[in-house]
Amino acid sequence: MRTAWLQLFRFGREQALSCVFPMVIFASLAVTKLIPLPWLPRYDWLLLLCLVMQWGMVRSGLETRDELKVITMFHLIGLALELFKVHMGSWSYPEEGYSKVFGVPLYSGFMYASVASYLCQAWRRLKVELIGWPPFPAVVPLAVMIYANFFTHHFWIDVRWWLSALVLLVFWRTRVAYEVGGTRYRMPLALSFVLIGLFIWIAENVATFFGAWEYPDQSGSWRLVHLGKVSSWLLLVIVSFLIVATLKLVKERQVDKSGQPKKR
Template sequence: MSAIAVYDNDCLREYRYPWYMPSPMRRLPLPLLEFWSFGIKEALSCAFAVSFFITLALSKALPMGDLPRYDFILIVALAVQFALVYYGLETKRELAAVSLFHLLGLALEIFKTSPTIGSWAYPEFAYSKLAGVPLYSGFMYAAVASYMLQSWRYLSLRLAGYPPHWLAVTLAFAIYLNFFTHHFIGDYRWPLTLALVAAFWRTRVYFRPMVREFWMPMPLAFLLIGFFIWIAENVTTLFGGWQYPNQTGGWELVHLGKISSWGLLVVITFTIIAELKFFSQRKESENKLTN
């Protein structure tokens, strides 16, 4: 028996099997159990996003009466966010990070939907609109932050080779700024992407679905998350969450170029959350030293 197999067996003896891994399943090879556990934990991490899709679908299927559909979506999103904090799935500090990304997303939405830009639109009436943008739109960005926070917890994420904090924050700020300025002074998306890959080239994200720890290059993680958000965006536009100019006559697939946009937005979210985690770790270390 190899040293790895011995290590796995020792870990499994001490492992507390969760509810989603019943006794018959525990006889499967460890790689299959790891894959199953990864899938379940990823699904749990998407709880906020999934609830958002369900809400969009229900808002199309159920009679709303006098309640505008966008307002219904906002009410449910607020209730779900409250439940996450109330039941301890998010801390108040994490809620602050999610709220920050909510505001950043809302500011971007207001700019992108303005008459002079017109990148997309929210054609339906709602009482909860600000500058033509329904307030629920910020929760779509907050859902990405919520996913990252939950993944960090469920998969015991840790980072190695993280770039200097000033560089990561500067890149995130430049990426966010480019979403506004490219309408006036040119799109620097690809130079920023190259700078991002160079900065995070040695960065690895480690994750533990069950007992083994795996890793992935950080740039690849950004791309994959951006791709899956693009898939989610197609579902959202199908349910009328918002509308691109090419979808006014009927639903069409969102342009593939949006994958790069979402991948870059993921970087902003990730940087905010990573810096929050680093801050929390520093505070814990300081408290241990003082106590």
């Protein structure tokens, strides 16, 4: 029992260290909400804080240049989704800001980038290995369909549950192997999707409490984000994981073929 608790502590510590970027974002949201900063609107301060944090992560070696490329891609993917969702009225950013584009503050892309940052950090710290990973022709179209559904369900039927079932089918035999304290463990990939999605939903409640964004039913006063949003975050986590995993596997194949690591 003592060993089990020690391993749980070690696992939690590695998870916390992998969440440096998201925790800085939460701290920035809290500080700027409780302490009005001078000269610039709050959204602009948040953008500056995120940029400084990103620079510091790369400068300190907490993130590599390759990981920065992945995170930047997620920033752009997230901004595209934000622009569409805000336009459709799914949520809003009611405060003023010089860095807002079509009602979306540019700092919002960092919230998606922080998910990619967590995945890259956890992948490296826990020495993640994928077992039974399906072929790329099955993975890539699935990721595209999941991302596309965030847009198309406004004009067509919402197929998120069909996509979730497809995820279970495609990744039924896939396992995630990871290391804690020198011991290797395995868990079903689908279970890891659910756990990460649930924790992001909890984080979403914290973020909306500090005014990161606002859902229509929160315009009068803050209330708990509907539990149904877990399914949305679950699908977003799946897309994020598929992209990161695909890029990691491609990089590993390049290393295997050349016999030496590719320059970053």
